[in-house]
Amino acid sequence: MKEVTYEGLTFEPYITREKIDSRIKELGQTISEECAGQNPLFLCVLNGAFPFASDLFRACEDIDAEIAFVRLKSYDGTGSTGQVKELLGLSDNIEGRTVIVVEDIVDTGNTIVRLIDTLQKKNPAKIKVATLLFKPEALEHDFKPDYVGFSIPKKFIIGFGLDLNGRARNLNDIYILKEN
16 A cells, blocks of 8 residues: 555555454444344435445345435545535434444544434334444544544544545555654
């Protein structure tokens, strides 16, 4: 793995695809055990969670499950705007169902807390959150994801779905902003 540069910023390798794949398999096994017989709805938060959601959904092949998508946005460049914009909403009926919200990253918690609040109004049986990455130091809410791939420091990262102004999502590994 070598360094990559986007928009004049240099990023160094941080988490390899092999580690990501291994952790997703572990999470899939845990979710499959905990949600056996429940037909959960995986709710992928686009765009960033798409690679994670795809792999996680397939790692749960031992259970009957469905997947749907919502699109939210709260980032601009390398920082959170503090505003969450719902761009594409959920049309599935989730009443009485277990919903597993799949996020690429939980940092401030603004996006996930707003989404959970919106989903609660649709009367699901329960809502669980699976996130590939979690920044506990950045959290501004009393919230902890149910399933965490990796806890990471409060640094900007790209790759495996995470972007810088729409770019770098297609990188197979995760990269962290290099300190000067």
